[in-house]
Amino acid sequence: MIMDMRTPRANSDTRPYYVATGDEEKIFKAAFRQGLSILLKGPTGCGKTRFVEAMAHDLGRPLITVSCHDDLTTADLVGRYLLNGNQTQWVDGPLTRAVREGAICYLDEIVEARQDTTVVLHPLADHRRQLPLERLGVTLEAAPGFCLVVSYNPGYQSVLKDLKDSTRQRMVALEFGFPSPQVEEGIVATEAGIAPAQAEKLVRLGQAIRRLENGGLREVASTRVLIAAGRLVAEGLTLTQAARAAVAGPLSDDARVSDGLNKMIDVYLGG
Amino acid sequence: MIMDMRTPRANSDTRPYYVATGDEEKIFKAAFRQGLSILLKGPTGCGKTRFVEAMAHDLGRPLITVSCHDDLTTADLVGRYLLNGNQTQWVDGPLTRAVREGAICYLDEIVEARQDTTVVLHPLADHRRQLPLERLGVTLEAAPGFCLVVSYNPGYQSVLKDLKDSTRQRMVALEFGFPSPQVEEGIVATEAGIAPAQAEKLVRLGQAIRRLENGGLREVASTRVLIAAGRLVAEGLTLTQAARAAVAGPLSDDARVSDGLNKMIDVYLGG
Amino acid sequence: MIMDMRTPRANSDTRPYYVATGDEEKIFKAAFRQGLSILLKGPTGCGKTRFVEAMAHDLGRPLITVSCHDDLTTADLVGRYLLNGNQTQWVDGPLTRAVREGAICYLDEIVEARQDTTVVLHPLADHRRQLPLERLGVTLEAAPGFCLVVSYNPGYQSVLKDLKDSTRQRMVALEFGFPSPQVEEGIVATEAGIAPAQAEKLVRLGQAIRRLENGGLREVASTRVLIAAGRLVAEGLTLTQAARAAVAGPLSDDARVSDGLNKMIDVYLGG
Amino acid sequence: MIMDMRTPRANSDTRPYYVATGDEEKIFKAAFRQGLSILLKGPTGCGKTRFVEAMAHDLGRPLITVSCHDDLTTADLVGRYLLNGNQTQWVDGPLTRAVREGAICYLDEIVEARQDTTVVLHPLADHRRQLPLERLGVTLEAAPGFCLVVSYNPGYQSVLKDLKDSTRQRMVALEFGFPSPQVEEGIVATEAGIAPAQAEKLVRLGQAIRRLENGGLREVASTRVLIAAGRLVAEGLTLTQAARAAVAGPLSDDARVSDGLNKMIDVYLGG
């Protein structure tokens, strides 16, 4: 099935495609061995998820990922009672499963979650490494190998949605940015299955957009949108068609900004 | 039964009436083959729903549509436990059904939904193509043919209701506008079952209203309201009666604006 | 039982008392035959409910009415599971019943409802005429004869409570005002069972109050309050007593405004 | 039991102590015979509840009273399903009981209730006299004798909490104020069981406080607090002690205002 080829997964035999850009792998593994929790900061689409998949592969631990959101309750993480036959039965949530199995638990976009979700992590994130399950009346000790990893995008932070200092100071932080042009060209060519020359053109466009900063964009073109453009090219679209649909379209709804992006696409990819 | 004739449906043998206005069909199909998610932008009543129905027909996939709203929960999309006999039983939501069956899942007016609904789409919309069902403790791989399509109307967007960049950058975007007069005349005549000359008059009225822009209207006359006017004409009403009820009435409650619209109706359709 | 005489009902043999003031009956019936949805606009107490009752009678369709409010949920319209014995059993809501039986479903004061209620109407209100029952996992096709009618009072509309354009443009609109003096006198005399001369006096008072516009009243005297005054007269109260209790009392709590209304009552009805 | 003597009740043989101050009894009974709904306006403690109890006695109808509040739901009024054995069973709410039994249903302080509570009253308050029970799928016709009475205090009304015009115009309104001194003295002496001379002093104090208007009080001394003061006097307290505890204490927490009230008490009741 063609899609399976394109979607490498944690827990599989092949290491997910991730190229280190600094000492992030070394620090992750040191923190893991010390049982410390880890905070990944960086913009959307720069490869944080891939990084965690690669680390889980290297360390031989299962990876359990939770995408956080406004309505994620503590019960969604920890577990709840469900009616089964004529008895209520406890069903572990993903965090509890990770604590029992010694898995890496990755909470993506943690600031989206309500504060109760982050506070329940406190005894797990500090020296105690415990998860109190109030509704069961027990406290679990985290199994060896359990590691809590959370990510967030500092660009999104507002006064209302921020990580409390008491949470932050329970974690070791790693900062992520976009890869260098050479590395990014390799990623785009590999992931999209297109020629290096085409990938180079798309990356040059991405770099130019990232230099705009104050051009009316909230976020710049991520590696992810460049790969998406490449995949449309692989299906026979022109570079210009692909970049309009996969890069300019997602970045803005503002007519003036879109015009500007489309002109850049013509300059960098046209002809 | 006369009504069945007028309501072409996806999954049926006839292709829904849709006329391409650019490369939107080509890009949709390329994204579909690559397993990429698709974002449709455009004003109300311009044909986005028809377009998805036509694509589902061409690609031979079932189409599952969900109209999003403020109170749509993740459970509404993904599924929930229901009591059956004396056991709780899991019932798949429409998104889960689409993931299992490899259907096209169309989330109409996605920005109306709460953020948890959009965040649950993240692992499904990116390279992972996975739907974690936390309450079942399993993660589904999307079946081949599954394609996530979402739509929204940029004109409605506010600071409070907007699509997050981390969601947008997981999608390929297609922009929709109203069709050209010739194409629109064909649509109105066909859908309403009226004479081309009548359809032409209604479309000329619609074009004139769309040129007003700052005339106190939040939205302009869509193809949909022109068809509705045509259908009242098909029942024996005059063009003027039909346009007052189906075009002017829905567009504004403001007396001054309504007067202006009614005068335009007299000019374009009267006599 | 005297009350039954005074409360004509839809589905009964007698046509509810309604006098057309324009082409509203013709347009309603044309839209009905085309399966289009209908939006009734107008002030409180001007006869919108009676109009729908009369149309249901003429078209021979059952009428199902729902008074909308802030807490009306989609489930209240569509249906829900209820526990019955030791099984949960689905119970249709009024909208679903109307869809299955081909009834006219009248949602009174639609803008009071939450947006999820209006969005669930979209696939039903447009060419699809479908009601997706997510919780049952099925999509119902509306039976022939089903017709969606909604009403609202443009005078109440605020930025917060307004009908979305995507909802409005799925409907044909009919505007209602108060009837002409002659027609209104007939209505008041008939409904209240009083002499034409008395009805004429009450209607002249109502007309005078409607001309005040900026006299501190949010709404003017409706046909409904004139009928109520007439009914108190039929019980032996004087015109002045009746109008103070049934017209001035409901219209304002402001002492200065009430004084003004009472003076008008003395002028028009006194002596 | 001494308390039973002091608490006359509706449905008992004795008419509750109520002295008419105008044509309110005549209008109430005319509206009742016509099946019209009734709106009582007036300040707290002026006798609205007693008036309804007296009317219920005169008309020989049971009286069902509901004190409205922010969290009163439609289900609280109309009824709900409760689990009984292994079946859910419908239990009528007070409004539904009144509709079935032809009782007077008195909704005290209606503006405190949420809008859904008032909107559910619409088909019951107008010519239809129907209560749709959506969850049962049936519509009840009100039994003869059913009468809807609501009360509110215009002094409390704010922009947020107000009765909608569409609700008000479905009702006949009666305005209440405090009784004349002579009548009030009789009420205080009778209800508290004290000498007429003592009641006269308390009423003169009450009159004086009511003339203050802008003395920092939100509400003035009601007949109810004068009766309470009288009852403390009946237990052997001095007029001054009683009025400080039962009149000044409840009226204000502001030190300056309390001082003023206590000085008035000394002037009117001291020595």
Next chain:
Amino acid sequence: MIMDMRTPRANSDTRPYYVATGDEEKIFKAAFRQGLSILLKGPTGCGKTRFVEAMAHDLGRPLITVSCHDDLTTADLVGRYLLNGNQTQWVDGPLTRAVREGAICYLDEIVEARQDTTVVLHPLADHRRQLPLERLGVTLEAAPGFCLVVSYNPGYQSVLKDLKDSTRQRMVALEFGFPSPQVEEGIVATEAGIAPAQAEKLVRLGQAIRRLENGGLREVASTRVLIAAGRLVAEGLTLTQAARAAVAGPLSDDARVSDGLNKMIDVYLGG
């Protein structure tokens, strides 16, 4: 067990330690005999709870206390259905128990409760002395001896959290302040088990703090914190240590204010 000695309780044989400071006992008992409800006003920690315990002892009535808060629902006071075996069973709340048993029901800090909690008290607090249990469909008459007592702290009141006039005017009010120095010294010495000279010093400190008024404190030192300081002294701490922990610590987090308090402690208790 040493703690039992220190915690006198209502319903026990010993009268709780309470010294009257005015006619509050006389008024409470008169109101009780008349079946009137009672409102206690006063700052935190001035002895309101003790007063009610003493009154319950003197009148030989059981005392049922409820600490009110934001999330206290009417059901928490009145009762609810609970599933028991395969039947739902009604369980009385504390207010209902008090109504049935003729107990004194003390609602502490009533303004913290939601308005529905206060409105449910209305028919109980006025001449009716009735508690309607809507969900059971019955109305209870309060047993002889039932007495409703509520307390609140006027210092906390805001526009948002205030007792409605219609509630206040159903009650007799008693105002509480801190006791005179001599009385307070006796209380502190007795409750903490320390020498009168030590108690005198603590009370002099408390008096000085109460004179500050505008020194940045929201509330002044209550009798309660002076007793707590005394109890630490009884365990061997110095007066200064005890007052810093039990008086200054609870009163403020502001560094400048804390410094001021600690200097006062040195002046009044040091050396």
Next chain:
Amino acid sequence: MIMDMRTPRANSDTRPYYVATGDEEKIFKAAFRQGLSILLKGPTGCGKTRFVEAMAHDLGRPLITVSCHDDLTTADLVGRYLLNGNQTQWVDGPLTRAVREGAICYLDEIVEARQDTTVVLHPLADHRRQLPLERLGVTLEAAPGFCLVVSYNPGYQSVLKDLKDSTRQRMVALEFGFPSPQVEEGIVATEAGIAPAQAEKLVRLGQAIRRLENGGLREVASTRVLIAAGRLVAEGLTLTQAARAAVAGPLSDDARVSDGLNKMIDVYLGG
């Protein structure tokens, strides 16, 4: 298992590593013997949790810790009914367990909880030492040895989230700050397992950051982050690498502030 060595726990044989910095142990134990409740104030990561663990060890009492958050309900603390077989069964919450067993109950970050959580503590925190379980209809007397301890961080307090005076004045307060350099060096060396010279360098960095105060940091470097840096050093990272990840990363997302912190790291730890 290496992690168990690093995570000393309450209730175990070894006393948790805590070094007193004043009379906090003496006051805690005096308050405990008197049955008084205790309020711990101080910044995040300064050792409040360790202090409570040490006190529980010294006093030989079990320790039950609850991390408070926005969504913690009274039921989460006190207990709730759960369905078991075909009966509902009461399950004690952590506070109730502590009350029954005479344990120390530690509510961490109490201001995060809703007010109902703090108000339910009132009868437990004052002379009554009672926990009313409304839903069971019983009131528990706290077993000897029960002690309520709450903590909060005054730096987080806002107008919206603050401890009420009526709660504060029921408690004895202890203020915490960071330990002296010598003590802190010992803690860092012991907890991280690194050389004293390395610990000294990290503590000097921490001291320097704490002197910044207005450098754009909401909170300063806690002892906890210095230990985390030490643990990364123990895994072979350089002091600079470790401090960037464990100190600078968690403290700020602001580029300018981060630069400043990294320069300080170079100055204090580099070379």
